[in-house]
Amino acid sequence: MENTLGLLENSGGGIGREVPSGGSTTGSMSTVDNLVFSSEVSSCYPDENNDSDELELGLGLSLGGGAAANKSLKPPSWARILTAKDLPCLVSKSSSSSSPTVPKASHKRIAADSVSPPNGASSSQVVGWPPVRAYRMNSLNQAKLSITEDFSSIVDKSENAVVNKDNNSCNKQGNDTIDKGLSKVSLFVKVNMDGTAIGRKVDLSAHNCYETLARTLEDMFCRSTRNANTRSNMQGHNLMVEAGGSSKLLVGSSEYVLTYEDKEGDWMLVGDVPWRMFVSSVKRLRIMRTSEANGLAPKIQERHGRQRARAI
């Protein structure tokens, strides 16, 4: 049925090399052998890729094409995926040589559902290599993104220093995490303040730590009532930023506390959980009068250690 059996290329031996007879199992096999090994050197594939100038093979392969000159005796560098067309006829790998052949690597477009490395594919990406399951890679990437951020917040917490994050540390976190390409979906949540009829909305995804969020909220709700020379003015809507740079909303020493409703419908104090966890569970925010935040008072004292909460 097949007339083209003779077109098989000869790999791994000189032309006309005998097939070891130990492998033959049927009488018809020897006929096939003859067909198989009467190879036609001319059955080289046209180089469809025009990439021959980029060949970087090592180790003494003599190819049908003109790429032989480019070889050097060093281990293959994988700066490019070699295509089948680059290695048209793997002829006469001399049997005495023990130097390894460069394995032919077919050109592979990275499959749509394969995992690409987080920093974008480098030029030497081979599909499916190293053999790590996509699920594991995705989980690892997720874990690494979080650990930078969460660890900082936990260290801070354990040193009772959660409220004293200055701008620098906040930005450093931000650089670490945002550069890794966190999704840029907007996350607008409602914010209401006790005593203010009209609510606002704030985009949580524009922030990466509590500090900036609190400052933003202060700006939103205090802008209209702030006096010009009022840095030390502690009355009225007392949300001024202290000289030390921390938002009073977080510190808890103002008349208001920042709270949020989580997915389960409970009202929680902002600042307890790592930022990412907060973002994933918050439904809306409320700037609550401290006097109303009865159940939260012990937490405030517990959380801030030396800091005293104002009388409730």
Place this chain on the structure above:
Amino acid sequence: MDPVRKRGKNLSKSLDSTQPASFPDEVLEQVFSVLKSRKDRSSVSLVCKVWYNAERWSRRKVFIGNCYSVSPEILVRRFPNIRSVTLKGKPRFSDFSLVPHDWGADIHSWLDVFAEFYPFLEELRLKRMVVTDRSLEFLAKSFSGFKALSLLSCDGFSTDGLKAIATHCKNLTELDIQENDIDDLGGEWLSCFPETFVSLEVLNFASLHSDVTFDALERLVDRCKALRVLKVNMHIYLEQIKKLLLKAPGLTELGTGSFLQLLPRQSAELETAFSRCKNLHTISGLWELSSFYLPVLYPACANLTYLNLSYATLQSDELAKLLSNCSNLRRLWVLDTVKDEGLEAVGSSCPLLEELRVFPADPFDHIMVQGVTESGFVAVSNGCRKLHYVLYFCRQMSNVAVATVVKNCPDFTHFRLCIMNPGQPDYMTNEPLDEAFGAVVKTCNKLQRLAISGLLTDRAFEYIGKYAKNLEILSVAFAGSSDLGMEAVIEGCPKLRKLEIRDSPFGNAALLYNLNKYESMRSLWMSACNVTMNGCRVLAKLMPRLNVEVMKDEGSGNGADKLYVYRSVAGPRRDAPPFVLTL
């Protein structure tokens, strides 16, 4: 209440009067019903017709390593009384994106047949199969006594399918969803277990991404008193784990969620909760690990036999501290962030270790040298002489190191070494790593599974063919110099069942070297090798009982880019998509 199909009584009377009196069928079946091992059952069924029949009527569990090797119709005809089915579908390299979607391995056609012939089906365990929501719903509604569902590396379904399972499977004891590629539409499925549902023993939803309602989970754990395996996902954090542990102190396996977020007071409570779990022998999960909280595990560490830290970016000292409490450990999975120093700690703290897997935290990073090297490997082998299973991802290896490792641990059954840069030589001598794997096969007589990597010539394969007489599974990537390599293995390894090769210079001569070999194997995979369409056609023509399937890349001319050959009694696939050419 165990309806079993009965066969006619007249089938087994021995007609040969010189035969000793044979047992009545029912007695034989009783005897065979204690046979659990597949190999034993297989041997028994080959003795004589009587035994064949007794075996097939008494079998309750069947394992099918390649879903296309047999058809559901053939299965139910031979085994009428099956309660538990394990099926594997796609070739293993589909885990690494080498097999296109829509390749096949859909469970539904099986379920249709099972619904008719195995109405009392209780267990279904699938690996690398396509499962749709429709199939899950069909499963949930068709088998009233269904108990255990395990889906590993499957795809095609969403959490809606899980809703159907939770809602309709009244007797479910096991729901094990691992590492699947699914649409996670939300966590409501967990709330679908009715309040009257109490039978769950195994629940693993660690790989699902969305939040479940903790309340529902807590109540479920509370009322399922027989729960012994609980693996939650990363939306559950430590404070919640504590609550769950208090409700289920009898757990034997725990998969934590995110390992952080704990106030000091809660930390002490969690530690107490762990100390109460006397049966806990396996811990996994530990996402977003803050090692700050690791001490809460210490009370449970002494009993641990399996610790899976492969999602936790631990540093060496953190691991060392943890492991100093885990002297009973048999299986350990870690990330290579622990470095060689961490592995030294493994060697010194866990003398009973039998299995080690070291995964790369940054597999695509070629520039920075990090991770583990050969010295970590040697350190583990020095301290853990019982090591018999290793999966080791590294960027640097030497022949001498591997030889030392196997000298220390000659009992390896599974040796999977992945040097992440393809074709990388011995870093000290710049030579190929042939001698390394030569040492492995010469020393480890019980070797069943081998994965090779690094710069390798035909010599490595000659060693394998000559010495690896118990080898069943061989994985090859970027290795070998010529057809002789593959031929050596085909000729020399009598127990070879699965051979998977990628990016290696083996061509038609090797493929056609010993045609009959493939009928004694489950499957052969060759991708990005030198086989051509013609070679494959020759194989297909000469071996009609093999399925020879090729997937070609665009514009690849005569090359057979991906070749999958497997034996089958079901004939060629009827559901092959257009890009799978059956020759």
